[in-house]
Amino acid sequence: MSTADSPLAALWERDAVKIGVLLAGIYLAYVLVGVVLDYGVRGQLNSIATLTFYVALFALLSLALNLHWGYTGMFNIGVVGFMAVGIYVMAVVSKAPATEAAAGSVGGLGLPLWVGVLAGTVAAGLLGLLVALPALRLRADYLAIVTVAMSEMVRFTFLSGTFQRFEVGGLVIGFGGGSGLLLDFGSPVEQLFDALFLGGVYDGLVGLTGTVIENNPQPVTNGLLYGALLLGAVGLYYVVLGRLGNSPFGRVLKAIREDEDAANALGKDTKAFKTKAFVLGCALMGLGGILWYMTSGAITPNTYRPRLTFFIWIALIIGGAGSNTGSVMGGALFAALLFQGPRFLQSVVNNLVDVEAPSTFGQALAPIAGAGDLAPLGFYVIDSVRQLQLIVMGLVLIFLMHRRPEGLLGHRKEPAASVELERRPDRETPYADGGETDE
Amino acid sequence: MSDDPTAETAAGEPTSTSTVDSAEHDENGPDANNDTTVSVEREPDLRDDDAPDPEEVPLRVDGLRKEFGGITAVADASFQVEAGTLTGLIGPNGAGKSTTFNCITGVHEATAGTVTFRGEDITGLASHTVANRGLVRTFQIAREFGEMTVLENLMLAPGGQRGESLWRSVLPFVRDDVVGQESELRERCWETLEFFEIDHLAHEFAGNLSGGQRKLLELARALLTEPDVLLLDEPFAGVNPSLEERLLDHIHELRADGYTFLIVEHDMDLIMDNCEHVVVMHQGSVLTEGPPETVRKDEDVIEAYLGGDV
């Protein structure tokens, strides 16, 4: 950080600025596209809310995965399993109770929402502990296989008929099997405001939205507020994990990633460190799963497939493993460009044009041969955005591994310490800056 | 008797229970220049009924045995290391020196035998436990953490860092305590850097260091763990003469401060010139031990190095 650089460059050095600029750019792009294509206020607000939702979640989950892989070198591709445990346990704890009378339905324990959230997070951490015991001693690729197998086993459990419904103390609870669980505990946002005695503020905000959108503004308000809540969660994760990384604890994790035996030889109980980092990361992933699916109307087991884990991995790699700021930026970029972006474009195009897509690839191609008509293919492509974006993701991953495996910020190697290691306060130093800053 | 001025032993006390030099040992110290050859008794008997004082003999190896499948790498090795000494561990290739180190420090689990450190049996304890008790080793091929800076490498080493606890490093008020400790640690690390004269490399990534600089880092890092006994595995391998001299100076300085060293080396002259006590291993067991001059002239040792079976 030399003073010879322009003030702008110095400003850019700061991580918060990097993140802020990136997010601002993304939002601007979205709004512009919407405006240019005449998307309407409601649509715009909803798309901003959705964008924020995914940006925040991918940032959160990348941060948690970064603790495992970027700091400690544990190759965990079972992320979705921990997410699933988080939300399912929370659902069972917080769903409204059902007794035998309501035939065929499965209820929960009816406990307050925050209890459910806590329970889900802890449960995910406990699963992490269970996995850690046999698995952390394995080398990276074996750990990968074991964790993805574990996440599938979690899915089988939630899918199975065995655990679908059972009675506990007069209540019928269960995981719902193939039908999943209805999340009938009401709007978390509303409940949060009420809990903080800010019910009036909430109503005011709904009213405010109502001035821009006459018809049913509440869901839009909810979406925007929840997005803000999630951004707050990202901030919390960032601070906590940043502190963890910039400390002796983080230092040991980095050493373990590089050479576990050498760290052991210096007296560090690497098994204990790895276990703690793993369990914490898993708990954070569980919380991530809760935050993701809490506002869905229902959850089903087949949502929680390894594909989701790989999304988070791609986000992490884009941002650069090892850097927390990179994880946030990678999550944001992934959500904006690779995940939500194509869907946003799809909905915008659908809004503009009447898309009649042929049902098979063959039918899309045939008109080209016959009459040189590219339109059916175009419609087929638009209709198949979900597949195409996954193909693109695969190609992006291959490209990154070839050309830039360190991602955006992975090349940054920041010393892990809670104090600035640069200056020695009471000695004559060649550094002109006086006064040291601790922390 | 060696006329090496550095081969001073705890004055007035019998330095080892080895019978190798007992016939010749002068109560007043080893300065007497005797060139009568010592009759060497071949079997140094360390299995005394009264175990030596842990203060004087911090490290003891008794009947250590390590088998890998069909191969016996270490076969009933027994020796002692006395406090405040530089003890050399030498032997031809394949003698079992590195394996012995690994067994002592918990990298391998010994098949049989015991390792006693400061009066406590540490056989089979995990590496980190052994290191925390004050018995630290360096590696033959320096294992620095290449992606961390030199200073960071050093900051890692000391034990008892409160910040290594997960919650302490995160929670608001408690973290201040960690910051305070880290500042003190930083000072100690800078001092160590200056001692080894590598302070100009503080912010360099350890992976970018030259071979010799890595050796210095390895030693510096081991020192910061505040060990009682240091096991150095070929610290001078591939090191240029001037750096070797520097390293030796540092080691002697440290020894004067009370550290104890057990050094594995191939450079015979270096060991003979610097160590008070030398243990010779061959084919997995201890061939002989004693002061350098005695060992140097031992016929069996000479034959072992020349390739004959003992």
Add this chain to the structure above:
Amino acid sequence: MGVTESYSRGRELVEGNPLALVFGLLIVLLLFDLVGKLASGAVQVSSVAVLVKDGLARGLVIGLAGIGLSMTYSILNFANFAHGDYITAGAFSGWATTYLIAGGFGSSANVGSLLLVGAGGSVFGGALGISVTATPVAVVGGMVVAGGGAILLSLVIDRLVFEPIRDRDGITLLITSIGVAFALRYTIQFVFGPSKRGTTAAGGVPTLSVPVVDGTVRITAHDATLAVVAGGLMLGVHLLLQRTRLGKAMRAMADNEDLARVTGIPTERVVRFTWIIGGGLTGVAGYVFVLWKGTLGWFDGWILLLLIFAAVILGGIGSIYGAIVGGLVIGLTASLSVVWIPSSFSRASAFLMMILILVVKPTGLFSGRSTA
């Protein structure tokens, strides 16, 4: 002396590895329980026979595909997560050919629909009367194309994706293979559509009803085809490894990892043949798997992938025979597990088996022995 020696050897094994003992006892207990159940009539012998048949069939597929995975894992030093999608790709290319031939190259159905294996319900395998006895040419042709297609795909992907980063570490290659898996799988879904289609004429397959103690076991011609093809290919690989120079080179490469590392990156020739042999086996495995189960979907290979990893790890990476035995064990475990636990957990039981091996003996059953 012999008795004392084996006694002390046995004691060493037990003391050194208490988990192995527990594991072994568990297996013995389960077998006793099975015999008990059979004796008491709680479980029918014929049901168990059917389970065994199913397990063996799946095991053969897993083993066959596993050979390729094991080879690339040990020679190229990375876990290829795209392997499942090579299976799917082979299957689709093979079945497109079968449909094409069975559909008379466009005479009884639209060529496009045939090539897309009846995407969107445009043409049905049953309607085309596909089975190994009714349309043998179509089936054989499909098998050949499946193998060839998978070989071509493996070589192309290796050349474009893996070869430029050959010298990087295994994790980088693993992550890259995940990218390949994504790209391949969703291209298949994009082109062939998301639905699962029935590929064979369900009724028209010749079946043999074998009476077994208290019931019958039906063995279809497709069961037999699977057994013959898989067994034949495995025999072929065995002969290749034992009788040819290439085979010797591959064995040396896979056995002596240290030597391989010392000599650096394996020769491109060995690598090419690894992909060719592995790819061929994988493609055919995909094809016969679909022939056996009668349905085809874009998801099929991915579902097998974890089971194949389990088999390869169980058998020991780099060991061809390990992959085969591992495949059979995993197939039988998944199949027989329904005797004791609900069927939704049958795959879980196979995974559990893999986890147990990793805890007890990570190098696998056949490790340390030559692949010969």
